[in-house]
Amino acid sequence: GNSVTQMEGPVTLSEEAFLTINCTYTATGYPSLFWYVQYPGEGLQLLLKATKADDKGSNKGFEATYRKETTSFHLEKGSVQVSDSAVYFCALTGSGGYNKLIFGAGTRLAVHP
Amino acid sequence: GAGVSQSPSNKVTEKGKDVELRCDPISGHTALYWYRQRLGQGLEFLIYFQGNSAPDKSGLPSDRFSAERTGESVSTLTIQRTQQEDSAVYLCASTSQGSSGNTIYFGEGSWLTVV
Numbered sequence: 001g002n003s004v005t006q007m008e009g010p011v012t013l014s015e016e017a018f019l020t021i022n023c024t025y026t027a028t029g030y031p032s033l034f035w036y037v038q039y040p041g042e043g044l045q046l047l048l049k050a051t052k053a054d055d056k057g058s059n060k061g062f063e064a065t066y067r068k069e070t071t072s073f074h075l076e077k078g079s080v081q082v083s084d085s086a087v088y089f090c091a092l093t094g095s096g097g098y099n100k101l102i103f104g105a106g107t108r109l110a111v112h113p
Numbered sequence: 114g115a116g117v118s119q120s121p122s123n124k125v126t127e128k129g130k131d132v133e134l135r136c137d138p139i140s141g142h143t144a145l146y147w148y149r150q151r152l153g154q155g156l157e158f159l160i161y162f163q164g165n166s167a168p169d170k171s172g173l174p175s176d177r178f179s180a181e182r183t184g185e186s187v188s189t190l191t192i193q194r195t196q197q198e199d200s201a202v203y204l205c206a207s208t209s210q211g212s213s214g215n216t217i218y219f220g221e222g223s224w225l226t227v228v
Contacts, residue, residue: 089156100146101217106154
């Protein structure tokens with residue numbers, strides 16, 4: 001079945017450091033890929049998405065590129081801020097219009113001044 | 114409504130009691146999901162409704178858990194004879210049917226504590 005694997009946290013960085021959170025997936029066909037973010041005390045919200053190979057999703061300075069050859073969708077940001085501290089979830093939905101969203105375990109990011 | 118609405122936002126119940134959690138999806142969204150998130154952990158899929166198709170119940174952890182949906186609107190997640198391990202945030206989400214790339218919108222969750 002479909003699955004998502006993301007790097008374990010916590011990830012601790014200083015402000016303005018470069019961020020990478022790895023995400024790889026297993027799926028048949030052509031899934032759509034997502035990053036969701038959960039800020040402390042808040043609900044889950046979509047950060048970015050990509051729906052086909054080589055697409056790049058971007059939002060709030062974060063980027064992720066859908067790499068079918070490596071089945072990856074790594075999240076990157078060039079310069080993190082304290083306000084980026086949150087839990088980040090990689091997720092996918094399968095192809096064919098079936099929208100069940102499957103999540104990775106989540107990666108906690110802590111950014112210090 | 115403007116977003117996915119869940120109620121109650123917080124519920125404390127005694128072990129062995131039944132609880133009902135409600136979800137109002139975004140108007141026009143035909144697909145609805147329930148997930149569970151235990152403290153400090155990831156999201157567990159529970160159940161998925163899509164239009165008039167039979168729901169995908171493959172994530173329900175036991176027969177104490179059930180969910181219903183009335184047409185393409187409100188859904189209720191029921192947990193019978195609650196146990197302490199049921200303590201978690203229960204998240205509801207919705208999206209419009211069709212492309213698997215559609216954004217899925219989450220509610221703020223119902224925090225359940227079983228004492």
